[in-house]
Amino acid sequence: MLDKSGTINVNGEPHRSPEDPRRSLLDFLREECGLTGTKKGCDHGQCGACTVIVGGLRINSCLTLAVMHEGDDVTTIEGLGTPDKPSPLQTAFHDHDGYQCGYCTPGQICSATAMLDEIANNWPSDASDDLGGAIEATDEEIRERMSGNLCRCGAYANIVKAIAEVAHTSNGGSAE
Amino acid sequence: MNAHLKQDEPVDDNFLDKTGQGEVGKPLSRVEGLDKVTGIVPYAAEYRLDNCAEGVLVQATITRGQVTRIDAEAALAMPGVITVIEDDRLCARAAQGTAGEAPQQAPRTICYWGQPIALVVAESFEQARDAAKTIRVEYREENGAPLDPTLVDAEEQGNETVNQGDFAKALSEAPHSVDLRITTEGHASAAMEPHAATADWDGDKLTVRAALQMLNFNISELADALGLDEKQVRILAPYVGGGFGSKLGVSQETVAASLAAMQLGRPVRVVMTRQQVFQTVMRRSETSQRLRLACDDEGKLTAFGHEALVSNLPGEGFAEPVLQSSHFLYAAPNRKLQLDVARVHRMTAGSVRAPGEAVGMPALEAAMDELAEKAGVDPVEFRLMNIPERDPEQDLPFSSHKLAECLEQGARAFGWARGERKPRQRLEGEWWIGTGVASAARVHNVGEAKARVTVRPDGTVCVQTDMTDIGTGTYTILAQIASEMLVVPVEDVLVELGDTEFPRGPGSGGSWGAASIGSAVFLACKELRSQIESKTGQPIKDASLGDALGGEELSCEGHYEPGDVKSDYTSSGFGAFFAEVRVNRFTGEVRVNRMLGAFGFGRVLNEKTARSQCIGGITWSIGVALTEALMFDPNDGHLVNCDLAEYHVPVNRDVPELEVIMVEERDPVASPIQAKGIGELGMCGGAAAIANAIYNACGARLYDYPMTPDRVIAVLD
Amino acid sequence: MKPFEYIRPDSLKHAAQLTSGENGTAIAGGTNLLDLMKLQVETPSRLIDLNRLGLKEIAEAEDGILRIGALVTNSEAAAHPRIRSDYPALARAILAGATQQLRNKATTGGNLCQRTRCYYFTNTDQPCNKRDPGSGCGAIKGVAKLHAVLGTSAQCIATYPGDMAVALSALDASVEILTEAGEQRVVPVRDFYLLPGDTPWRENVLAAGEIITAVTLPSPVGGTQIYRKVRERSSYAFALVSVAAIVSVEDGLFARADLAFGGLAHKPWHDPRLSDLLVGSAPSVELFDRAADLLLEDAQGFGENDFKIPLARRTLRAVLAEATGVDA
Ligand SMILES: Cc1cc2nc3c(=O)[nH]c(=O)nc-3n(C[C@H](O)[C@H](O)[C@H](O)COP(=O)(O)OP(=O)(O)OC[C@H]3O[C@@H](n4cnc5c(N)ncnc54)[C@H](O)[C@@H]3O)c2cc1C
Numbered sequence A: 001m002l003d004k005s006g007t008i009n010v011n012g013e014p015h016r017s018p019e020d021p022r023r024s025l026l027d028f029l030r031e032e033c034g035l036t037g038t039k040k041g042c043d044h045g046q047c048g049a050c051t052v053i054v055g056g057l058r059i060n061s062c063l064t065l066a067v068m069h070e071g072d073d074v075t076t077i078e079g080l081g082t083p084d085k086p087s088p089l090q091t092a093f094h095d096h097d098g099y100q101c102g103y104c105t106p107g108q109i110c111s112a113t114a115m116l117d118e119i120a121n122n123w124p125s126d127a128s129d130d131l132g133g134a135i136e137a138t139d140e141e142i143r144e145r146m147s148g149n150l151c152r153c154g155a156y157a158n159i160v161k162a163i164a165e166v167a168h169t170s171n172g173g174s175a176e
Numbered sequence B: 001m002n003a004h005l006k007q008d009e010p011v012d013d014n015f016l017d018k019t020g021q022g023e024v025g026k027p028l029s030r031v032e033g034l035d036k037v038t039g040i041v042p043y044a045a046e047y048r049l050d051n052c053a054e055g056v057l058v059q060a061t062i063t064r065g066q067v068t069r070i071d072a073e074a075a076l077a078m079p080g081v082i083t084v085i086e087d088d089r090l091c092a093r094a095a096q097g098t099a100g101e102a103p104q105q106a107p108r109t110i111c112y113w114g115q116p117i118a119l120v121v122a123e124s125f126e127q128a129r130d131a132a133k134t135i136r137v138e139y140r141e142e143n144g145a146p147l148d149p150t151l152v153d154a155e156e157q158g159n160e161t162v163n164q165g166d167f168a169k170a171l172s173e174a175p176h177s178v179d180l181r182i183t184t185e186g187h188a189s190a191a192m193e194p195h196a197a198t199a200d201w202d203g204d205k206l207t208v209r210a211a212l213q214m215l216n217f218n219i220s221e222l223a224d225a226l227g228l229d230e231k232q233v234r235i236l237a238p239y240v241g242g243g244f245g246s247k248l249g250v251s252q253e254t255v256a257a258s259l260a261a262m263q264l265g266r267p268v269r270v271v272m273t274r275q276q277v278f279q280t281v282m283r284r285s286e287t288s289q290r291l292r293l294a295c296d297d298e299g300k301l302t303a304f305g306h307e308a309l310v311s312n313l314p315g316e317g318f319a320e321p322v323l324q325s326s327h328f329l330y331a332a333p334n335r336k337l338q339l340d341v342a343r344v345h346r347m348t349a350g351s352v353r354a355p356g357e358a359v360g361m362p363a364l365e366a367a368m369d370e371l372a373e374k375a376g377v378d379p380v381e382f383r384l385m386n387i388p389e390r391d392p393e394q395d396l397p398f399s400s401h402k403l404a405e406c407l408e409q410g411a412r413a414f415g416w417a418r419g420e421r422k423p424r425q426r427l428e429g430e431w432w433i434g435t436g437v438a439s440a441a442r443v444h445n446v447g448e449a450k451a452r453v454t455v456r457p458d459g460t461v462c463v464q465t466d467m468t469d470i471g472t473g474t475y476t477i478l479a480q481i482a483s484e485m486l487v488v489p490v491e492d493v494l495v496e497l498g499d500t501e502f503p504r505g506p507g508s509g510g511s512w513g514a515a516s517i518g519s520a521v522f523l524a525c526k527e528l529r530s531q532i533e534s535k536t537g538q539p540i541k542d543a544s545l546g547d548a549l550g551g552e553e554l555s556c557e558g559h560y561e562p563g564d565v566k567s568d569y570t571s572s573g574f575g576a577f578f579a580e581v582r583v584n585r586f587t588g589e590v591r592v593n594r595m596l597g598a599f600g601f602g603r604v605l606n607e608k609t610a611r612s613q614c615i616g617g618i619t620w621s622i623g624v625a626l627t628e629a630l631m632f633d634p635n636d637g638h639l640v641n642c643d644l645a646e647y648h649v650p651v652n653r654d655v656p657e658l659e660v661i662m663v664e665e666r667d668p669v670a671s672p673i674q675a676k677g678i679g680e681l682g683m684c685g686g687a688a689a690i691a692n693a694i695y696n697a698c699g700a701r702l703y704d705y706p707m708t709p710d711r712v713i714a715v716l717d
Numbered sequence C: 001m002k003p004f005e006y007i008r009p010d011s012l013k014h015a016a017q018l019t020s021g022e023n024g025t026a027i028a029g030g031t032n033l034l035d036l037m038k039l040q041v042e043t044p045s046r047l048i049d050l051n052r053l054g055l056k057e058i059a060e061a062e063d064g065i066l067r068i069g070a071l072v073t074n075s076e077a078a079a080h081p082r083i084r085s086d087y088p089a090l091a092r093a094i095l096a097g098a099t100q101q102l103r104n105k106a107t108t109g110g111n112l113c114q115r116t117r118c119y120y121f122t123n124t125d126q127p128c129n130k131r132d133p134g135s136g137c138g139a140i141k142g143v144a145k146l147h148a149v150l151g152t153s154a155q156c157i158a159t160y161p162g163d164m165a166v167a168l169s170a171l172d173a174s175v176e177i178l179t180e181a182g183e184q185r186v187v188p189v190r191d192f193y194l195l196p197g198d199t200p201w202r203e204n205v206l207a208a209g210e211i212i213t214a215v216t217l218p219s220p221v222g223g224t225q226i227y228r229k230v231r232e233r234s235s236y237a238f239a240l241v242s243v244a245a246i247v248s249v250e251d252g253l254f255a256r257a258d259l260a261f262g263g264l265a266h267k268p269w270h271d272p273r274l275s276d277l278l279v280g281s282a283p284s285v286e287l288f289d290r291a292a293d294l295l296l297e298d299a300q301g302f303g304e305n306d307f308k309i310p311l312a313r314r315t316l317r318a319v320l321a322e323a324t325g326v327d328a
């Protein structure tokens, strides 16, 4: 049955999973791990601000329970880079002004980080003309794939530039 | 040390062009940027205070009436629940921008569905959220609250009314005229950070970390709501996750968190759910506008009529200022303008990005397009020939005016083909393709602003003000101004914002922030500069600041006040939008292929962040044109689509590549640094460029924004 | 969200038993259930986590049949080579739904069971017969933009909001169900959903204690496969109307025309009469319009959603034109 001693690995550190099963992964990260880089914009899967990477895949941490992730590896924005050692995408967002208020930004960057892997793995999207072919990181592909991250400041045009730059120069990834 | 300027005269010395560093205007990346992209900057709900309790607001489920009883028994019996707060000081509505006093309180008197009436406080958010659902409220309901703005007798806003010349005659005699009814739906700010406050009371002083735009006003609003002296209140908002008007005034969660903290003697945090933000803070009013325009055979406007109906709750002073730029944008001797407000029991209407022009300009500019077509004049030409020499109503000079340049440069860069235009010329697969143009205008405002600039013994500089940076770039431009004026590298300037213990800035709203607070910082630096120069006897650039001060600290408070110059000129930002869209001939879906904006808004303080403001505005234009609409229930007036799944802000894929042209200018009237507001201009008219392009693409005119597929297919054949 | 007991059962059979008990609910991706639990639209007292019980394979069965485990995520399904090549309408439908973040969590079984997006259903302070039987229908007298025009009842006019099931209906896929007694039953997707009638709270044929174990796709049928979704923004929005079409033309005549529609009804709408009308006839705009007439014969709007009737007609025409190359 339920493994009460379960831990959740966040950015490589084990954290004891919460007492209250109602706790979303998002609230767990923010309130119990002290990792407030992951944002709550809607709490209902409608904005993408809470995007984190679990087992290599991006998900909305608001629509999953922390207890369901015992044993999982979770990467948050804090795990991707730091001001002294930003990831290539963090640097590109900074250079291209791919944000304004910064509230959607951690979600955008986590999302983009995992997205580049999806493209590398040839996962199709709604914008892919050919379901069978190799997928390229065209601007339209990036736009569609990033549409799960709302930005009310309206930084999309810059976000696309930032991601395209990383997609075309390296393989994205984190700080190392 | 103080440096004060009340701007009674234009300031045309263009001082920042003479300082020679070239720091101001540079496309510098944001100084706080790396902290934002790595997720370490804290927003209002992200301070960890020991023993902090969590509050969740309880909302009314009737439209109008009185609360007779709140039954909290079940809630209080639940694990973790600490208390249920039913204080008369809780706010029923959010304060309007620059109110400076408490918003409507007495929460037991219900004026709209969803109004907050109580606060449940528990040890954890999950407990509070659950307990809030168990509160039973009894009401004495007053039925028949008016809900439909078109069915009530509206109140005329006298100060907006203009009757100039003989409008009726000019209209009837003109060879070309249009008489159109154009509507826009309500909008939500939908800033990505929900409204949140963390309050802490030490028995004498209240410290609140809140998501607010205008701390100088908010402190008065909050103190007034709580019955405290302003000295007992401190508000902190160093980072705000977007505002767009919704955080101008103090709102319900901040007052509730404060009351709870004061009552419990422990910190309390209240974060609104996304649905609550939608239902309780502010909506932009829907509008119904009548545009009657007439011109002569050449295309000169002879009659200009713009009337609008908006709505708000009883007792609210705010009426969406739809006609704001219509008063001066185009010359026409015969004018009729009128704004009416209908009192209805929907949630409070207030400022949402670019109040007024955001919806007035899309209507006006769509009507201009139709009239240009009737007169057989190219729409770019048509606008150019109707630019007034002076403000046509007040007979004042313009402080500066770049509409013509924006239209010309924009047309060139966009590849606008001047000449005869026919709709329905380009079909690619299922898509009709077309182009459109519209003017942009947004009145320029400034507000009183204070900032302290300190040169420290080590030669670094510190700028402090309670001004906020809501994504607008305040941190960066203030660092650039100080760097330029005091000849220090930007890295050596520390900017501290969003703390009411600092000198009072103007707050972020109405696009007035940068020009106002930038001027205060400029004034302080200018004074410091001359002190340092007189101390060392040499130009500042030849001295090292640290050495010049000889171990001392030098500090100056800059104080900028708008003055008489405001009433001697009409001051506005101007611009032009060009859009290419495609319209699916089967499904009526509209997508924007590309869009360009050319803007003149005075001195550009940072090319990169200014451009970002513009693309943000254009993105909002796309929302106004195509996707955003609040829907209200006809029976109880509640906001039906109260979340981000059903209120459609544009997504990444809705936004194509955007081009921005900044038409450089110096506006000596706008501010001592010759800068004007830029945050809103980018959405003042852009929706009309899209609407006009829709017509050009498919040959069907739509008169209701947003132009969603249901509306497009209704006019497509 | 009401407190609940979180249970990780050790077998599927155990899971089925637990969901049959008082108010036990299965959770898969959680993207729909948790959304509704936060609003207290759903208030299970036990949450049965299906995630560690397998059912994560996409496997080839005999005769080219493809079996998608109930816990396969939407992303995995859409990226699967066989689905991309042999069932492109399905891949397209999945990719047109939600976002990558949601599809990474959303499962095949959960997606089938997602509930309506009716605004009154999700607002627990409004009347809704589906959520609170007998309380009335907020949408019929209120705002009905998202709502159904086919198969409605006086009780409820909600739509089934999903995309994937619309393609599955056109493809004539089936749902494999494990019953509480541990037996398997198979229900065609076309029969899986129910109309609201007098029991709008019943959305599909699943009984308490039943768990979806897989969806099976019939052997590939080829043809031109299209999924067309009309929405208010270019991504991340539910369908106003959608059409899934599996079409082939031989010797100038329709040889196959399997159509299903989203956004129109309480279920993915499949009307066998359309296929009967089209197959054997030569594609033409007139024929497409006759198909639309048939489809929409009994359609009834409720104000804000009246547009769905012409929109369905136009979208059908676009899809059939695209599939057949007819100039429409
Ligand atoms: C903002 C947003 C936008 C969305 N947009 C779209 C869209 O455009 N198109 C679209 O199609 N969908 C959309 N969705 C819905 C999404 O696809 C569903 O939430 C998802 O598919 C549900 O799958 P899940 O595994 O997360 O289900 P869960 O939330 O885990 O479960 C949903 C229901 O299914 C039941 N269930 C789950 N698995 C089984 C099983 N194996 N057997 C029996 N019962 C089971 C659960 O008990 C529950 O009642 C959107 C969702 C959100 C939040």
Ligand code: SF4
Pocket (backbone or CB within 6 Å): C116, C118, C119, C120, C121, C127, C128, C129, C130, C131, C136, C137, C138, C139, C140, C147, C155, C156, C157, C158, C200
């Ligand atoms: S349409 Fe159905 S789901 Fe919506 S309010 Fe009516 S009964 Fe409820």
Ligand code: FES
Pocket (backbone or CB within 6 Å): A039, A040, A041, A042, A043, A044, A045, A046, A047, A048, A049, A050, A051, A060, A061, A062, A063
């Ligand atoms: S907070 Fe999770 S999607 Fe908005």
Ligand code: FES
Pocket (backbone or CB within 6 Å): A098, A099, A100, A101, A102, A103, A104, A105, A150, A151, A152, A153, A154, A155, B192, B241, B242, B471
């Ligand atoms: S940067 Fe403000 S919402 Fe994206």
